[in-house]
Amino acid sequence: MVILHEKAPGLMNNPIPVYTTDEIRAIEQLAFSMPNPPGLMEKAGLAAAHIAKDNLLVDGRNSVLVMAGPGNNGGDALVAARYLHNWGFQVTTIFTGVAARLSPDAKRALESWLAAGGHLHDEIPADVQWHAIVDGLFGIGLNLAKHPFDEKYRQLIETINSMQLPVLALDIPSGLDADTGTAPDAVIKATITASFIGLKPGLLMHDGSECTGKIIVCNLDLDTLSLITPRSWLLDHNAIHYCLPSPRPANSHKGGFGSVGIIGGASGMIGAARLAGMAALKLGAGRVYLGLIAEAPLTIDPTQPELMLRPVDELFELDHLTCLVVGPGLGQEITASLCLEKALHTPLPLVLDADALNLIAAYPELATALRSRQTPTIMTPHAAEAARLLHTDPASIQRDRFTAAERLAKDFNCALVLKGAGSLCMLTNGHRYFNTSGNPGLSSAGTGDVLSGMMGAFLAQGLSSEQALLLAVYLHGSAADALLGAWHGPIGMTASEIIDSARCLLNRWVYGDEAQTRYAHSVSVY
Ligand SMILES: NC(=O)C1=CN([C@@H]2O[C@H](COP(=O)(O)OP(=O)(O)OC[C@H]3O[C@@H](n4cnc5c(N)ncnc54)[C@H](O)[C@@H]3O)[C@@H](O)[C@H]2O)[C@@H](O)CC1
Ligand SMILES: Nc1ncnc2c1ncn2[C@@H]1O[C@H](COP(=O)(O)OP(=O)(O)O)[C@@H](O)[C@H]1O
Numbered sequence: 001m002v003i004l005h006e007k008a009p010g011l012m013n014n015p016i017p018v019y020t021t022d023e024i025r026a027i028e029q030l031a032f033s034m035p036n037p038p039g040l041m042e043k044a045g046l047a048a049a050h051i052a053k054d055n056l057l058v059d060g061r062n063s064v065l066v067m068a069g070p071g072n073n074g075g076d077a078l079v080a081a082r083y084l085h086n087w088g089f090q091v092t093t094i095f096t097g098v099a100a101r102l103s104p105d106a107k108r109a110l111e112s113w114l115a116a117g118g119h120l121h122d123e124i125p126a127d128v129q130w131h132a133i134v135d136g137l138f139g140i141g142l143n144l145a146k147h148p149f150d151e152k153y154r155q156l157i158e159t160i161n162s163m164q165l166p167v168l169a170l171d172i173p174s175g176l177d178a179d180t181g182t183a184p185d186a187v188i189k190a191t192i193t194a195s196f197i198g199l200k201p202g203l204l205m206h207d208g209s210e211c212t213g214k215i216i217v218c219n220l221d222l223d224t225l226s227l228i229t230p231r232s233w234l235l236d237h238n239a240i241h242y243c244l245p246s247p248r249p250a251n252s253h254k255g256g257f258g259s260v261g262i263i264g265g266a267s268g269m270i271g272a273a274r275l276a277g278m279a280a281l282k283l284g285a286g287r288v289y290l291g292l293i294a295e296a297p298l299t300i301d302p303t304q305p306e307l308m309l310r311p312v313d314e315l316f317e318l319d320h321l322t323c324l325v326v327g328p329g330l331g332q333e334i335t336a337s338l339c340l341e342k343a344l345h346t347p348l349p350l351v352l353d354a355d356a357l358n359l360i361a362a363y364p365e366l367a368t369a370l371r372s373r374q375t376p377t378i379m380t381p382h383a384a385e386a387a388r389l390l391h392t393d394p395a396s397i398q399r400d401r402f403t404a405a406e407r408l409a410k411d412f413n414c415a416l417v418l419k420g421a422g423s424l425c426m427l428t429n430g431h432r433y434f435n436t437s438g439n440p441g442l443s444s445a446g447t448g449d450v451l452s453g454m455m456g457a458f459l460a461q462g463l464s465s466e467q468a469l470l471l472a473v474y475l476h477g478s479a480a481d482a483l484l485g486a487w488h489g490p491i492g493m494t495a496s497e498i499i500d501s502a503r504c505l506l507n508r509w510v511y512g513d514e515a516q517t518r519y520a521h522s523v524s525v526y
């Protein structure tokens with residue numbers, strides 16, 4: 001996902017905020033109540049016209065189809081149409097609204113378009129060819145729950161998509177819900193989305209990941225941070241800077257990097273626990289113990305002898321563990337739930353994944369134990385696990401991932417990542433982070449086990465649960481992106497490869513170019 005942001009000075013090197021529709025409307029109200037209110041629609045249309053000119057209407061491409069819908073998104077499109085026309089482009093404008101029902105700003109935009117010599121069409125002319133399309137049908141005001149699309153809009157959107165031309169979507173691709181990222185009906189497939197004022201959650205998750213193309217944030221000269229305090233941010237390289245472990249002191253020893261205990265690996269699922277263990281080891285934990293549920297467990301892992309294998313009961317007798325990861329290959333037998341119960345009652349930070357989550361969903365006493373924990377817990381559900389925890393179905397979770405994540409964090413007193421394309425991290429203070437890394441190469445067995453092991457590694461190295469969560473989620477996706485960049489995916493990317501790729505990236509991020517020189521001994525004698 002490529003996101004370009006015109007940064008206000010306060011945003012330099014800081015995480016980029018993401019705003020819900022309600023927050024965008026609040027910013028708009030605050031901007032309008034300023035002494036000299038900025039002409040936001042004029043600025044949005046001008047920004048869009050520049051983006052179209054610089055990105056789509058290049059190399060002699062000079063004709064553009066502008067779709068203007070019934071609301072202010074249509075107003076933005078009419079402003080963009082006017083600028084493009086004034087700059088000499090051939091502009092055909094389709095207006096689907098009713099002039100008398102436009103807001104004052106949009107009405108002015110329409111009048112200015114006509115005054116500039118522009119025309120309005122009701123339908124896309126059949127016999128004209130264009131080089132690009134500007135989609136200003138619907139923005140954040142689209143309400144498909146209340147008014148499903150009628151045939152006219154469904155067909156317009158399908159026609160635009162079938163024209164195979166580059167499309168600039170204004171604010172959001174029409175048909176996409178700005179808060180949930182769902183597109184239950186037809187939706188514009190954009191090449192570029194110009195997101196006004198700030199990023200919206202729907203651009204970053206669910207169907208949004210498929211239809212935005214490159215996202216360009218246009219802040220319309222508003223310093224949004226001075227207007228409202230954001231609660232959501234983009235999880236990108238800027239956001240994880242403060243989460244990185246420090247470079248290691250030269251005289252370090254393994255005791256300084258913590259000990260992870262991993263509980264899982266029931267019969268037939270030992271691989272899951274091994275993957276989590278290898279991830280914990282290779283992302284820097286000082287020691288990693290696997291407490292295996294399987295009845296006749298291995299005593300050594302010949303391919304990764306650094307892992308210390310223990311019958312699960314013995315794991316609870318160790319007094320130097322820094323954190324526990326419970327769930328990879330855990331199963332749901334009685335031993336599994338007894339171990340989970342014990343883990344929930346330890347004072348250690350916990351990562352709960354897979355069957356640990358399914359057990360909590362099934363047994364209210366485990367859920368109660370989780371809620372009353374005093375030390376941090378991270379949960380890592382995918383949509384199906386989240387659905388079990390909230391007693392609903394995965395489709396309902398996906399329809400509103402935002403609310404689902406918020407409910408899980410509140411109900412279970414946890415930080416969490418709701419996994420999937422555009423993983424959503426929810427912290428216990430209500431702050432939310434939208435992950436920008438990752439690709440479908442991750443859709444294969446075992447990658448979730450790797451993620452939970454990585455979190456264990458970071459907890460063991462002394463990061464807070466929030467830092468461990470954010471760093472692991474972003475690094476895990478970035479590791480997959482690096483593999484994809486080297487053609488090791490998306491087809492056939494494996495969970496084990498993610499571990500090695502993540503180790504390489506983490507070292508680069510922590511040390512830059514100086515890892516080799518930092519620890520080199522240089523002694524000279526005169
Ligand atoms: N909020 C702001 O500060 C700014 C908003 N601007 C633009 O204004 C947009 C929001 O404008 P609006 O609130 O007018 O909303 P939209 O223009 O997104 O859509 C609202 C219009 O669509 C109709 N509509 C909604 N759902 C429909 C459906 N399913 N089928 C048919 N018609 C439907 C509504 O009746 C209304 O006429 C933003 O996305 C952005 O493009 C910009 O002008 C810049 C400033
Ligand atoms: N299409 C995708 N794009 C980005 N990330 C993905 C995608 N599919 C899966 N992932 C990530 O891969 C991981 C899969 O976890 P999970 O479903 O628990 O796998 P498993 O149970 O096999 O270990 C999660 O981190 C998820 O966010």
Ligand SMILES: [K+]
Pocket residue numbers: 073135136137138139169170171172173174
């Ligand atoms: K749009």
